[in-house]
Amino acid sequence: MTTALASQKFSRLFDxxxxxxDDRLTREDFQATAEIFARVAREGDHDTVAAIHGAFDAWWRLLLEHGDTSRDGRISRREFTTVMQVNVTAPEHFQEAVMTIADAVINALDTNRDGVLSRDEYVRLYVGLGVSREHSEAAFTRLDLDGSGTISRAEFRQAISDFYLSADPDAPGNQLLGPVGF
Ligand SMILES: [Ca+2]
Ligand SMILES: [Ca+2]
Ligand SMILES: [Ca+2]
Structure with a gap:
């Protein structure tokens, strides 16, 4: 992936x-983000909530271990975009750090447990994250690669891979967290 595109995507992720x-990432930021995801899980689904918290904790530890070059226990934007490109998206970490979250998020979002994400199940997450319904509906349509009207586990994982790994500025998965370029 070109550095400019990667920096743009990871800077968006940082925000x-x-x-x-406060323009610094801390453990508290990661816990707060995990909380947002945990809230979309079905009430009483303790396994999914625990998986989400565990996955975000693991990601945070990876950032601290490899990215906190100034050793202040916080991750600056520059530290983040660097560690994301150098370490987190490296094959030996990507599955553990990113795809673990992807699987936990799908389990949280799939509230009727039919194994796929409906439009409403998908949009619900982004409402919690402050992404406009208009945008998340458009993203849903693009991420539904086979046009089946639902997002399968494979399509969701493809979107995550695109966002983190693809060098193509037009890859559908770039839309995952909102429009790239703002
Ligand atoms: Ca912060
Ligand atoms: Ca579903
Ligand atoms: Ca589909």
Whole structure:
């Protein structure tokens, strides 16, 4: 992936994690982000909630271990975009750090347990994250690669892979967290 595109996508991701908007990522930011995801899970679905918290904790530890070059226990934007490109998207970490979250998120979103995400199930997450319904509906349509009207586990994982790994500026998965380029 070209550095400019990667920096843009990961900078967008940084803003999304930086829940208290102080331009630094901390463990508290990751816990707050995990909370947002946990809230879309079905009430009483403790396994999914535990999986979400565990996955975000693991990601945070990876960032601290490999990315906190200034050793202050916080991750700056520059540290984040670097560690994302160098470490988190490396094959040995990507499955553990990113795809674990993808699977936990699908389980949380799939509230009727039919194994796929309906439009409403998908949009519900983004409402919680402050992404407009208009945008998330458009993203849903693009991520539904086979036009079946639902997002399968494979389509969701493809979207995540596109977002983190694809060098194509037009890859549908780039839409995952909102429009790229703002
Ligand atoms: Ca912060
Ligand atoms: Ca479903
Ligand atoms: Ca589909």
């Amino acid at each position: 999304w994690f930086d829940q208290d908007r």
